[in-house]
Amino acid sequence: KTRREVAREFFENSIRHGRLLHAYILLGPEGSGKVAFSLELAKMLLCESGCKPGAAACAVCKRIESGNHPDVWLITPTSASGRVLISDTREMRRQAYMARFSGRYRVFIVDRADRMSEAAQNQVLKVLEEPPPNTIILLLTAGLAGLLETVLSRCAVIRLGGMSPEAIRSEMGSRGDYTAGDIAWAARFSRGSYSRADRLLRAGAGEFNDLVAGAVLSDAADADMALADILRGFSASGENTQERRVLAAEGFGVTAILFRDALAVKLDINASNLYNVNASGDTGTVTPAGSVCRLSRLFTAEDILDLLLIIADMQRRVSQNLNIDLLCDCLAQEVFSRRMNVMP
Numbered sequence: 001k002t003r004r005e006v007a008r009e010f011f012e013n014s015i016r017h018g019r020l021l022h023a024y025i026l027l028g029p030e031g032s033g034k035v036a037f038s039l040e041l042a043k044m045l046l047c048e049s050g051c052k053p054g055a056a057a058c059a060v061c062k063r064i065e066s067g068n069h070p071d072v073w074l075i076t077p078t079s080a081s082g083r084v085l086i087s088d089t090r091e092m093r094r095q096a097y098m099a100r101f102s103g104r105y106r107v108f109i110v111d112r113a114d115r116m117s118e119a120a121q122n123q124v125l126k127v128l129e130e131p132p133p134n135t136i137i138l139l140l141t142a143g144l145a146g147l148l149e150t151v152l153s154r155c156a157v158i159r160l161g162g163m164s165p166e167a168i169r170s171e172m173g174s175r176g177d178y179t180a181g182d183i184a185w186a187a188r189f190s191r192g193s194y195s196r197a198d199r200l201l202r203a204g205a206g207e208f209n210d211l212v213a214g215a216v217l218s219d220a221a222d223a224d225m226a227l228a229d230i231l232r233g234f235s236a237s238g239e240n241t242q243e244r245r246v247l248a249a250e251g252f253g254v255t256a257i258l259f260r261d262a263l264a265v266k267l268d269i270n271a272s273n274l275y276n277v278n279a280s281g282d283t284g285t286v287t288p289a290g291s292v293c294r295l296s297r298l299f300t301a302e303d304i305l306d307l308l309l310i311i312a313d314m315q316r317r318v319s320q321n322l323n324i325d326l327l328c329d330c331l332a333q334e335v336f337s338r339r340m341n342v343m344p
């Protein structure tokens with residue numbers, strides 16, 4: 001069973017036994033269908049015809065699907081800087097205490113809840129402190145870091161997990177410009193996020209991955225500069241600063257996976273848990289890619305752990321206002337200052 005199926009059953013049981021709470025945080029990678037999951041949940045609460053997923057929907061379910069049900073509110077970031085507007089959460093607070101239309105439940109869904117300002121979160125908090133009856137608030141987010149402690153303490157956190165690589169692959173279908181291998185690679189490296197898979201595919205992340213590995217393994221005297229250039233180059237295709245920051249963070253993410261896999265090889269972890277692998281189509285056996293095996297011999301486990309923390313920190317910083325090129329240069333330096341010169 002996937003985490004998502006477990007979560008669905010949890011909500012079904014909670015509804016059946018009258019044990020629903022007022023507020024839940026649904027945690028899962030961005031672009032992994034959290035809104036769709038929430039709308040399914042809204043249907044469970046509001047449908048009176050017992051509609052089954054995938055089967056024909058009743059009028060109530062159809063209204064929920066099309067975003068036209070008066071008791072189901074979906075709030076998304078709408079400001080130019082990608083934030084949830086305080087006017088939206090203020091309106092949500094006002095609506096929460098007004099009479100419902102259908103009489104059963106009212107569902108508020110806040111997508112990218114971590115993109116609410118403190119003031120916007122405080123509007124939600126007011127509702128959480130005095131919850132109206134039969135009102136469910138779903139806060140959707142990829143991480144808890146942006147949420148106030150006071151909000152967190154009033155919500156149950158449900159981990160939805162990401163989509164499976166198979167689900168992402170079938171959702172992507174076939175794309176003329178890309179091979180099935182490219183698509184499978186992007187689905188695997190997306191870590192459960194459809195939108196990330198799409199982004200990685202379009203940015204040519206598979207090739208980038210090979211270039212990064214090649215640079216780190218290179219014995220050339222200026223390999224550190226080469227790595228910095230490769231890291232810088234990955235975000236260059238972004239059309240604006242925001243896109244470049246997102247791409248830079250993805251590039252750091254792909255780089256982190258290389259080192260993560262190298263660490264897994266060092267620790268003798270089963271290859272089926274790795275991202276960088278060679279799969280033999282005939283026997284179905286999976287072996288670590290040669291690049292991560294060689295990488296694992298060039299760094300100590302301690303240094304790899306250090307690098308993973310450094311990269312995670314850079315991913316955070318790249319979303320703030322730090323200079324992307326500077327971060328890329330720093331990362332290249334951090335990598336090469338730890339690399340051992342001789343293959344032991």
Ligand SMILES: [Zn+2]
Nearest residue numbers: 047051058061
């Ligand atoms: Zn229905």
